[in-house]
Amino acid sequence: MIELDGVTVAYHGRPVLRDIDLTIRAGERVALIGPNGAGKSTLLRAITGLVRPATGEVRLDGTPIERLPRSMIARRLAVVPQQAALPFATRVEEVVALGRLPHEDPIRGARPADRAATAAAIERVGLGHLLGRDARELSLGERQLVLLALAVAQAAPVLLLDEPTVHLDLRHQVGAMELLVDLNDRDGTAIVAVLHDLALASLFFPRLVLIDRGRLIADGSPAEVLTDERIRDVFGVDPSIVRRAAPLVPTAIETPLA
């Protein structure tokens, strides 16, 4: 579905990604992990065609992505932006409805099916209590959920997320993760998420891709990828800290969800 073939990306001559080979198949759930500045967000931008590789190729369903019109890409890839600024007062439901733009009739606008998809996304992410509010007045975490709902409304076969949980409290972090798992299980949506939290990544994602200094270091199950040596070498922390912190997490998951 998504194939990266020897992708190298450079900003102002400085390579940020080097020779990345990566394949993401339909219905997979993949977390991109790695330290700050490793190139995870750039990798996401390369997958969506926002940055063009200096060498190598990104293919979407077999076609090089730069040959596809943006309207067609938007029906296959939904992207949850990290944050976004709104210039005008905009209600939560109006922001979520923007996810339907790729499906709307360009002349007539939203149809009943689009409105139904917007309403379903609002319910699925649990934003019913925020309807009618100006999205600019919400907390950072609430805005993150609104943007997540927008991408859910977009209903593309692949959902890409850049740090979807940074501003969320523990309950909503777990809630967002369970939503991703549900989208993956029930709708068959492939999920590709950049995550910092190694515990969340290994609990909810069967496949981890570890990036460091622009290179793909490891690709596999959490147990295969997060070895003691890698935690020490790549993240620069004593692995025992991560190991001791991890047992705390399952307790948190038992917290009842909204």
Add this chain to the structure above:
Amino acid sequence: MTATTADERAPRPARIAARAFGRPAGRVVAIGIGGVVALGTALVLGVALGTVAIAPGDTLAILAHRLFGLDVGATWAPQTETIVWDLRLPRVLTAMTVGAGLAVAGTAFQGLLRNPLADPYVLGTASGAALGAAIAVVIPIRATILGFGLIHAFAFAGALAAVFTVYRLSRIGGLSPLTSLLLTGYAVGSLLAAGLAMAMYLSGAALRQIFAYLLGGFDTAGWAQLGAALPLVALGSGLILLRARSLDGLLLGEEAAVHLGIDVRRERAIMLALASLVTAAAVAVSGLIGFVGLVVPHLVRLAVGPGARRVLPLAAIGGAALLAFADLAARLLGEIPVGVVTAVIGAPFFLSLLRRTRTGYEL
């Protein structure tokens, strides 16, 4: 908006569907109908009132006679018909055309530049048009093209040349496209303003004519001006409306718009060109009228939300009605500049609305 939003139960999809886009479509229709009624009122009053008052009945009868060939018994003097048909009607219609054009262009510029302070003149259109008009006044050539004065033609060309220059220059350098566009607009505008000051300094006795153009007004409006402006404004505004989707996509920023399937670079170039064409057509016939293009889009957004498919037509109606009424007021007050009227009526109204509405910039 109401207390019902504090709903404790998990809303079912049907309920959400009814409330999604919480502003009901009926409200849009109601505002649209109200706007059209205001437009009709402005048309009749604008034709009836003036130094010579004409009874609304006669006004309607003359319009019915000339427009539809209806003969309702000619009870008016021929000069009344001249005043209605040749002087006041084209003037009112020109004011409406310019008002609609400025409001649509303002909506488009605010959406494209993602800046609530943008107005139709943000990319140098105003200074370009002003310099063009001043040059037309200063050069010793007098010509009329299809009843269309040199001053209008030069203003139109100046406005378009200014935007084109700003757009070309803004694509050089490493700034983000939006910042670069705004800063280039400011720099080029300042340079053109210097040229305008020089032209005014050199103009001698013609200074008043340049000044009259800068203040804006419809006292010279006739069928020729309307015939030149209306097709450009209508065509440009219609094409902008057809691309309303790109304005919606840009609400969340350029990157988000790309992810929503908008080819941002191409759409921005097309929309900037269309909005500039509409602005140039408007300023060429009316001179520089501020406020309408800045404020009308905001008023409409406060009522119906930011969706461009709703905002654009309502802004066109609102801008047309506002400027027609403002021109009527200007006329009744003894031909004072219409820009003064739009600012004096509009600014306090707008300020009071802003005070009642939460404003902010960040999402």
